[in-house]
Structure formats: structure tokens, C-alpha cells
Amino acid sequence: MLERFPPAEAVALAALAESHGFRGVMATDHFQPWVPAQGESSFVWSVLAAIGERTTGDLGPGVTTPTFRMHPAVVAQASATLGALYPGRHWLGIGSGEALNEHVVGKYWPEAPERINRMFEAVDVIRKLFAGSIAGRDVRHSGPHFRLESTRLWTMPPVAPEILVAASGPVTARRAGRSVDGFITIGGPTDRLAPLLQRFAEGAREVGRDARAMPKVVQLHLSWAATDEEAMRNALVEWPNGGMRFPRSDIRSPYEFDQLARTVRPEDFAGRMVVSADPGVHRADIQRHLDLGFTRIYLHNVGRNQAEFLEVFGRDVLPGLRA
Known part of the structure; x- marks a missing residue:
């Protein structure tokens, strides 16, 4: 969570995680933190490049938004460069964005359906650039939301990075199954996640693909500490947005989030994020997500107690x- 740790510390923690048995890194692409107390928001592509030098596992932005702050062509170039630096390790996670990060460039902030359409058109632009660049030819694009003049990526790995789309609803999940390599979502109740996996598989079948062989990624927020009281305090202080039971995509300022965070109570995390000092409770929740069919799980412990978390989970979970 680059909105919570300075870049050098984030890089060091990624290396420490690998030494405790973790095998990959997902890093957030934020322009601002959720709340001012989190205090950071470094540029994800710079940090991922540094993490790649200190680790050997997979790495990707989870997720970046190639529709407002950055044109899809720029995101494609950043991804291709990371793929060239670390062959076979980098994947590209794409989302439809949140006003908190994207409104800063002063563009109109549209409703969710338009944001999703923009996201899938951006995916088309990126895929064209990846395919054309590998083939050594220029490509162009003219669509409802984006234009690309005749060009290619001059730095390109032999194999294009996998593209994963963030999906929180069944329509987007099905569309992802039809058009990209995999999908990303956040942890939650089985009755919310199982339909997403089903719709993703349906979309894949519609175009002759087998979803069982495709990446299905979940980002699992959790709060572990030495005591239950400390774990809950960390959740309330460090990650109150995890307990916000309302849409957050249209909120524009960390200070607005800060006001809303004051309404979050301990019971608001129930069913949304495990808060416990017991490693066994966390292990059971991670296993539940694996049993549902997710192929990769990225863990985010919301406290500042990262070294202790990595040691305990590497040993006991x-x-x-x-x-």
C-alpha cells in the first residue's frame, strides 16, 4: 500500500516478504492517500522497478487506471518497459479508477458505466500496442474515448505482460473473461465472490477459453496484531476505508474520506476484513478464497507492524x- 509507506520502506518490505516465503507483490497506483494520516502516495512504476531489483517474484500494479491521469499508450509503455526489465515476472492490472486519484487532472468525472467502457477501450489500445510492437509494426486507434496516432512501443518484451482487469460486479467480470487474461477483485463473502468467478468463466467460454487456466487474483485486506485489541485499533486508525459500507469511487479528497472515517465502528469490518490476533483465523480465511478458485492472493496487513506480520505469517500461515 504505497499510500501508507515511503517508497524505500515499501521496497525493503517487499524484499523482507520474499525472505519469509511470499512470492509476489501487488502495489497500489494512487495519486493521493485515502486519508491524510496514511501520509504517502509514491509513483507505482518507479517503486515496482526498484522492487524488481530486490526480489525474484511476480510484480504488478493493482490496479492502474489508463483512462484519466495517463493515456493508455503511456501505461502500455510503462508496462512494456517493466516487462523488458523483468521478463516473465510483470503483469498489468487495470481498473476503471476512483475520483480520489483521477480527478486531479481536472477532467469530467463520469458515471460508473462510462468509466468501465473507457477502461475496456483502454485495454483495446494497450493490447493493440503490445501485439503490434511484438510484430514490429505500427498501430493506430480511433474510438469513442481515445485516439492513438500511428506508432509502436520501441521497447517491448518478447512476450506481452498479462492484462488483468479489476471487477467488482458480474457484468464486468464476464466482460473480463471475454477480453483479457485474468481478473482481480478484493476479498469478501463467498456469496459475492462465487458469482464473479462464475461470470468470468462464462465470459471466457464464450470466446473459447478455459477460465481454469487463467489468473484469478484476489487482494485480501486483513488486520493481524499480537492482540485482538491492537488488531482492531490498527484497522480503525490505519485502514478505516476497509469498514466503509458505501461506494467510494466519487469521493475526491483524503480530507473528505477522513470525515467519513470517523463514522466507522468495529462492527463495520465484519464480513469485509478479518481482524484477529489468531493466525489460524487468517489462515482459514485465505484458504476459503483458495478453495473458491482464486489462483493468486495478495495479502495486505493494515497495521504498521509489517516485520512481525511477515515473520508470523511466513512461519504459521x-x-x-x-x-
């Missing part, structure tokens, strides 16, 4: 998980 990861070895007990069944793929």
Missing part, C-alpha cells in the same frame, strides 16, 4: 495453505 503460509505453510498450512493448500493450493
